[in-house]
Amino acid sequence: MLASPYPFFQSLSREIGQLQSDYRNFVPLTPGQMKNVVSGLRQEYVPLLTDGAFANQLAIVRGNGKVDLMTVVLDPHERALAFYSRFSVPVLSPDYKTEPRNFWAFVLDLGTKIRACGKIPVLTIGDAEWLLDSMIEFGLERLNEVFVFNQDYLLQQKLMDKFWQYQLAGEAGVDMPLTWPGDADFWKEKASLPFPVLVKEQRGKRLFTETGRQAIELFSREELIAAKKEVIGNVPVIVQQKVSDDGSENMFSIGAFRNRHTGHSILFSSRRIRATRVFGSTALSVSEPCPEGVRAARKYLDYIDYHGSCELEFIYDSRQKKLLLLELNPRLYKTQSLATHCGINFNHFALLTAMGKNLPEQPQQIYGPRWWLAWGDIxxxxxxxxxxxxxxxEFIEPLSFDFVNGMDELDDPLPGFVNIFNGKF
Incomplete structure (x- = not known):
């Protein structure tokens, strides 16, 4: 048989054909099938991820995969992207939004099955904004009888309140923008505000789900009152002075894992270069030093005695000439795969904590690599x-050949292939 004159394209065609076959033949596992798969894993600790949607949950699965761990991934949607990762044990679950009690009963049953395999299940919460309330209502004690916890989920639930975060920051001596609770008294008073302001939901994701906006920028009290009537309604909100960064992207993300028992924390800093929406949804970021943000983050986490994974968002205010804390997200975050790429794997630290082991010293962060959600950014x-x-x-200039893609990875290609097929960027 003659050799192909185009071996690269022949090989690429075979790979694409295999991806198509894997996609067509994919079926999530039943709990019984999951038990058979888990029994054969060569790992004592088995992370169980409560949902598998889009880039942040996919980063968790791949982060565990970097330390040779498979993750049991739950999702109510058969085509969840993280299901297709080669590091995933995919299990179809009840919908955690419409059937929260059934969902947590299902989680508890899976944890019991993992225990029956002689393994130790480690509970990992992905979509904290939707899950923490129903999880705590179901019963942390019941879940803790089966699962190992490496997070303080009760504190994380409390930190969903952004105004409480603002109060804690003041007590800790960490600067934040001026913030007001949008309570009944606020809407009655006529005190002047330093416009422009941002209106954000005080806790949860209802406003974002209904409007597609993380925050609403307003330039006058008339606009504020109109937004209250037309958009905000009865959703509890905070009103926050908009920070000026002179039009440049001076938004910094500090990823962190802190062990309460030792007081030791490990942090990773990056700067957002571009976003696909005005507020939120990073499309391109770079691993970059931010010593002021790291110091403030560590000070804040120590003050609240945080335990587990989180992300703190900072922005440089050009008017006040200082860095301000915008908010703390009490969960693992979307661009954490950049931290893993740069030598700081928060998933591994969570596992070490679950095993009762100490965290290592602060790893040396590699500066310069990018995180890129390519298709959305393009x-x-x-x-x-x-x-x-x-x-x-201007679009090309900040790109680099040294980057980690938020969706497409050569050693785990199927989720990226499925994402292109689904057209969700």
Whole structure:
């Protein structure tokens, strides 16, 4: 048989054909099938991830995979992206939004089955905004009888209240933008506000789900009152002074894991370069030092005696000439795969804590690599170039060949392939 004159394309065609076959033949496991798979794993500790949707949960599964751990992934949707990871044991679950009690009963049953295999299940919460309330209502004690915890989920639930975060920051001596609770007294008073302001949901994701916006920017009291009537309604909100960064992206993310028993924390800093929405949804970020943010993050976490994984968002205020804490997200975050790429694997630290082992010393962070959600960034970049808001050179300039893709990975290609097929960027 003659050799192909185009071996690369022949090999690529075979790979694409295999991906298509894997996609078509994919079926999530039943709890009984999961038990058979888990029994054969060469690992004592088995992470169980409560949901598997999109980039942040996929990063958790891949982060565990970097230390040779398979993760039992639960999701109510058969085509959840993390199901397709080669590091995943995919199990279809009840919908945690519409059937919360059934969902947690299902989680408890799976944990019991993992225990029956002679393994130790470690509970990992992905979508904290939706899950923490129902989890605590179901009973932390019941879950803790089966699962190992490496997070203080009760504290994480309390930290869902962004105004409480603001109060704690003041007590800890960490600077935040001026913030007011949008309570009944606030809407009655006529005190002048330092416009522009941002209106954010005080806790949860209801406003984002209904409007697609993480925050609403307003420039006058008239706009604020109109937004209250037309958009906000009875959703509890906070009103926060908008920070000025002179139009540049001076938003920093500090990922962290802290062990309460030893007081030791490990942190990772990055800067957002681009986003696909005005507020939130990072599309491109870079591993970069932010010593002021790291110091403030450690000070804040020590003050509240945090235990587990989280992300703190900071922004540099050009008017006050200082870095301000915007909020703490009490969960693992979307761009954590950049931290793993740069030598700081928060999933591994969580496992060490579950095993009762001490965290290592602060690893040396590698600076310079990027995190890129490529397809979303390209699509958004094309739209901005068409309207003259961005030039091709401005789009290309911050890119680098040293990057980790938030969705597509060569050693775990199927989730990225499925994401392109689903058209969700």
């Amino acid at each position: 699509a958004d970049g094309i739209r901005k170039m068409q309207t003259g808001k961005l030039s091709f050179q």
